[in-house]
Amino acid sequence: MALSMNAAADIKSVIGLFQDPDPAADAMDALSEAGFTQAEYEVLTGTPYPEGTFGEAEPVHKLYRFPLLGAACGFIFGLLLTVGTQIAYPVVTGGKPILSIPPMAIVMYEGTMLGAIIMTVFGIVFESRLPRLFMGAYDDRITEGYIGIVVTTQKDRISNAEAVLKEAGAEDIKRGWEGD
Amino acid sequence: MQEHIQLTQKEINRELLRGIFVWPKWWFASVSFLILVFLVGAGAFGYMINKGVGVTGLNRPVFWGVYMVNFVFWIGISHAGIMISAILRLTQAEWRRPITRAAEVLTVFSLMGAMFAAALVHTGRPWRAYWVFPYDFSRGVWMNVRSPLIWDPSAVNTYLIASSLFVFVALLPDLAIVRDRSRGWVRVMYSFMCLGWRGTPRQWKLQAVAGILLSALVLPVFVSVHSIVSWDFAVQIGTEGWHSTIFAPYFIIGAIHSGVSAVVTVMVLMVWLWKWDNYLRPDHFDAIGRLLIVVATTWFFFFFLEWVFALYTLEGPEIALRELQIFDWPMSGLFGLFLATAFFIPVPLWLFKRVRRNLLLMFLTTLLVNVGMWLERFLIIVPALLRKSPMIFDWGTYRPSIIEIFMVTAVFAWVTLGMLIFSKVFPLLPLFDIKESMVGRDEIKIGRRTVPASIRE
Numbered sequence: 001m002a003l004s005m006n007a008a009a010d011i012k013s014v015i016g017l018f019q020d021p022d023p024a025a026d027a028m029d030a031l032s033e034a035g036f037t038q039a040e041y042e043v044l045t046g047t048p049y050p051e052g053t054f055g056e057a058e059p060v061h062k063l064y065r066f067p068l069l070g071a072a073c074g075f076i077f078g079l080l081l082t083v084g085t086q087i088a089y090p091v092v093t094g095g096k097p098i099l100s101i102p103p104m105a106i107v108m109y110e111g112t113m114l115g116a117i118i119m120t121v122f123g124i125v126f127e128s129r130l131p132r133l134f135m136g137a138y139d140d141r142i143t144e145g146y147i148g149i150v151v152t153t154q155k156d157r158i159s160n161a162e163a164v165l166k167e168a169g170a171e172d173i174k175r176g177w178e179g180d
Numbered sequence: 181m182q183e184h185i186q187l188t189q190k191e192i193n194r195e196l197l198r199g200i201f202v203w204p205k206w207w208f209a210s211v212s213f214l215i216l217v218f219l220v221g222a223g224a225f226g227y228m229i230n231k232g233v234g235v236t237g238l239n240r241p242v243f244w245g246v247y248m249v250n251f252v253f254w255i256g257i258s259h260a261g262i263m264i265s266a267i268l269r270l271t272q273a274e275w276r277r278p279i280t281r282a283a284e285v286l287t288v289f290s291l292m293g294a295m296f297a298a299a300l301v302h303t304g305r306p307w308r309a310y311w312v313f314p315y316d317f318s319r320g321v322w323m324n325v326r327s328p329l330i331w332d333p334s335a336v337n338t339y340l341i342a343s344s345l346f347v348f349v350a351l352l353p354d355l356a357i358v359r360d361r362s363r364g365w366v367r368v369m370y371s372f373m374c375l376g377w378r379g380t381p382r383q384w385k386l387q388a389v390a391g392i393l394l395s396a397l398v399l400p401v402f403v404s405v406h407s408i409v410s411w412d413f414a415v416q417i418g419t420e421g422w423h424s425t426i427f428a429p430y431f432i433i434g435a436i437h438s439g440v441s442a443v444v445t446v447m448v449l450m451v452w453l454w455k456w457d458n459y460l461r462p463d464h465f466d467a468i469g470r471l472l473i474v475v476a477t478t479w480f481f482f483f484f485l486e487w488v489f490a491l492y493t494l495e496g497p498e499i500a501l502r503e504l505q506i507f508d509w510p511m512s513g514l515f516g517l518f519l520a521t522a523f524f525i526p527v528p529l530w531l532f533k534r535v536r537r538n539l540l541l542m543f544l545t546t547l548l549v550n551v552g553m554w555l556e557r558f559l560i561i562v563p564a565l566l567r568k569s570p571m572i573f574d575w576g577t578y579r580p581s582i583i584e585i586f587m588v589t590a591v592f593a594w595v596t597l598g599m600l601i602f603s604k605v606f607p608l609l610p611l612f613d614i615k616e617s618m619v620g621r622d623e624i625k626i627g628r629r630t631v632p633a634s635i636r637e
Contacts, residue, residue: 042381043381044378044379044380045379045384046189046353046357046379046612046615047189047379047612047616047618047619048384048388048612048616049381049384049619050620051381051385054381056381059381059382059386061385061386063386063389063390063393067397082325085314085316085322085323086322086324086325086326088316088322089320089321089322091324093324096326100325100326103325103326103327103330103331104325106331106334106335106404106408107330107331107334109404110334110335110338110401110404111338113338113342113397113400113401114337114338114341114342116397117338117342117345117394117397117398117401118341118345120390120397121345121348121394124349124386124387124389124390125375127382127386128352128382128383128386129380129382129383130375130376130377130383131376132375132376132377134376135376135378138378140360140361142360142378142379143189143356143357143360143361143379144189144190144193145189145190145615
């Protein structure tokens with residue numbers, strides 16, 4: 001445990017800022033050539049770019065499972081709610097059956113959709129790796145159009161990463177642990 | 181042809197965050213006035229609770245008056261957001277980008293307004309509104325699932341939660357932009373709200389998938405909500421004019437008509453008040469104007485069919501009701517006004533490109549549509565109840581009291597107030613969406629012409 005905490009303390013991040021996509025993509029290539037794995041660096045942008053613009057790996061996600069799970073839970077909840085409440089308090093109105101399918105279907109339908117939507121949103125947040133308590137290496141200029149390449153690696157390799165980013169044309173380089 | 185104005189991300193931030201960081205005098209004046217109107221409505225509500233529903237114009241046989249009209253009207257307006265946002269997202273219409281957020285937010289506040297108009301006001305005993313929820317524990321009484329008054333809250337609450345989550349998910353990247361532009365406790369607040377958004381490719385990919393997936397999930401809810409509202413009426417077999425099989429699609433298309441019109445009204449106000457004319461171009465008004473022609477014409481076709489189906493049976497009471505609606509004063513006057521404002525004035529005007537690109541005319545015509553659509557709901561609800569029906573042995577009349585008028589006005593104030601306050605706290609135009617369109621924008625030369633083009637995956 002103590003060993004893993006020490007290892008975590010040795011992990012640091014650094015960000016290089018680029019104004020244009022081309023040098024940012026070159027920096028990603030240079031990091032790869034310098035021996036950094038794809039897990040060690042990532043690109044941050046203030047706006048979505050087409051997938052693969054910076055040569056990054058295509059993100060894999062399992063979001064589509066979430067609405068299915070939510071819909072199933074919502075349907076079961078709606079079924080139990082409509083059947084359970086009508087059996088628990090059976091008031092006959094207009095000579096209609098206590099368990100009347102059409103009105104039950106309405107509530108069950110809404111339950112199904114609500115379950116699917118809530119779980120989808122949960123899935124979006126979860127799969128986006130949010131919430132993130134610590135920002136690490138980040139710069140406010142990213143949401144002004146700058147492209148940030150963040151390298152998160154062992155402390156002793158940080159200077160190497162900084163050199164690669166500088167070589168690739170980074171306008172500014174910031175260390176995550178030093179703050180603004 | 182799409183008119184393109186190329187701006188840097190810094191310029192977009194500065195212009196679109198003006199709504200949050202600049203405090204114009206008109207904003208304070210408008211908010212103060214709207215709070216006053218809302219408080220007057222709240223006071224009227226308190227008075228009604230204290231004295232009883234006898235202070236309203238509601239009496240046998242007209243038990244549903246302007247409160248219910250207001251409920252149906254605001255549920256209708258709430259269809260704006262999802263119609264504009266979800267359908268245009270799914271079809272990847274480029275011109276949707278600056279419109280979606282305002283439309284979605286309008287959905288949320290109008291749904292809250294409808295809930296206020298119905299759940300809190302119309303029940304008569306609002307302190308028992310929780311009876312519609314599955315809450316028992318001590319009473320031993322559960323809600324009756326077979327009642328439309330249970331279907332309504334289940335559908336409206338689902339729609340409200342879904343719309344709010346839809347807005348929240350699409351807000352995350354923009355909240356990060358506001359976070360990066362603010363300092364102190366404001367920065368902490370936005371950091372908390374954006375959940376630590378950084379803008380990794382993974383987050384952007386999920387954001388794109390979320391837009392499509394949530395649109396696809398919210399659309400069926402959107403269809404169900406106004407269908408269920410229409411069944412509040414259609415399942416009542418004893419009331420002429422209501423027991424119609426076409427009511428569900430007729431209500432939905434009517435909701436879209438009034439909702440999309442309301443979005444145009446809001447768009448014009450955004451240009452006038454926040455000077456966002458670099459983003460809401462005449463092209464956008466042109467495109468949405470053409471959409472409005474299609475929607476309005478479809479709505480009019482359903483309206484026509486509803487009348488044909490009603491009269492085709494040649495049943496005396498049904499014909500008598502229709503005569504009351506179109507020949508007896510004051511209903512005849514309201515009916516004429518409704519038809520003129522909801523269809524015959526705006527639609528022929530929208531056929532002209534010059535009108536569709538004219539902000540003032542679009543503002544006035546879309547306002548007219550919503551005057552007409554409010555009257556439409558009034559003419560569906562009130563005349564049908566005025567007449568003697570088999571289970572209620574009275575003929576009646578109805579005149580809304582000042583208390584009702586105050587409360588109806590308060591809901592209008594609430595929705596406007598909600599939009600104004602939202603625009604001070606959150607970006608009302610989706611910055612990241614607009615920036616994305618700028619990134620993928622270029623000009624291509626074809627022969628001797630250079631035309632703007634949008635590049636998308």
